[in-house]
Amino acid sequence: MNISSIMSSPVVTVELDDDLSVVNEIFSNTKFHHLLVVEEDRLIGVVSDRDLLKAISPRVGTAAEEPSDTATLNKKVHQVMTRKPICIRQEDNLYRAVDLFIEHNISCLPVLDKDQLPVGIISWRDLLKAIKKPRPVE
Numbered sequence: 001m002n003i004s005s006i007m008s009s010p011v012v013t014v015e016l017d018d019d020l021s022v023v024n025e026i027f028s029n030t031k032f033h034h035l036l037v038v039e040e041d042r043l044i045g046v047v048s049d050r051d052l053l054k055a056i057s058p059r060v061g062t063a064a065e066e067p068s069d070t071a072t073l074n075k076k077v078h079q080v081m082t083r084k085p086i087c088i089r090q091e092d093n094l095y096r097a098v099d100l101f102i103e104h105n106i107s108c109l110p111v112l113d114k115d116q117l118p119v120g121i122i123s124w125r126d127l128l129k130a131i132k133k134p135r136p137v138e
Contacts, residue, residue, distance in 0.1 A: 001093060001094045001130060002090070002091060002092075002093060002094075003088055003089070003090050003091070003092050003093065003094070003096075003097060003111055003120075003122060004090040004091065004111070004119075004120070005130075006094070006122060006126050006127070006129070006130040007090065007111045007119075007120030007121060007122045007126065008120055008121050008122070008123075008126065009111075009119055009120035009121075010119075010120075011036050011110075011118055011119070011120055011121050012026060012030070012032060012035055012036070013035065013036045013037065013038045013118070014026070014035050014036075014037055014038075014047065014077050015037065015038060015039065015077065016037060016039055016044060016076065016077055016078040016081075017076050017077070017078065018076065018077045019073060019074055019075070019076065019077075020052060020055060020056060020072070020073050020074070020075045020076070020077065020080065021073040021074070022077075023035060023047055023052050023077060024052060024056070024060075024073060027049050027052060032049075033048060033049045033107070033108070033123065034046055034047070034048050034049070034107070034108040034121060034123065035047050035048075036110050036118050036121060037077055037078070037081050038118065041117055041118075042116070042117070043085070043087065043110055043112065043116075043117075043118045044081075044083065045077075045078075045081035045082050045083045045084070045085060046081060046082050046085045046108060046110060047077055047080060047081040047082070048082070048107065048108070051080045051081060051082070052080065054080070055072065055075055055079070055080040056069075056072040056073055056075075057069035057070075057072045060072065060073065085106075085108075085109075085110055086100055086104045086106055086109060087109060087110045087111070087112050088100060088109045088110075088111055088112070088122065089111070089112055089113075089114075090111050090112070090113055090119055090120065094127065094130060094131075097109060097122055097127060098127060101124055101127070107123060107124055108121055108122065108123045108124075109121070109122045109123075
């Protein structure tokens with residue numbers, strides 16, 4: 001099974017200097033857990049919901065929120081992202097993805113095309129869904 005058949009696409013991206021408030025809004029309004037960080041369409045990094053939760057005050061969005069808590073949303077994506085992420089090519093297969101997830105203990109793989117541009121993303125959840133799908137009888 002090809003990665004291109006199970007990847008999520010198109011990808012949602014953010015830029016290096018976007019505020020974490022932008023990331024927070026995307027995560028709050030979608031089912032995504034990872035966003036690709038790009039600069040001039042080139043992949044620079046990945047920011048996860050875990051990265052966001054570690055970087056902002058736990059009181060954001062609660063009754064106990066204070067201005068100093070809200071200010072943590074002004075941090076920039078480049079301050080919390082993972083740089084030089086492990087990637088996979090869209091023509092690679094499911095087994096290559098499994099190997100990368102296990103070898104690097106990661107939770108997502110950006111998917112690149114032949115020009116090294118991001119075209120999708122795959123998570124370990126996507127792998128499990130692909131494995132669970134009933135296969136056509138041949």
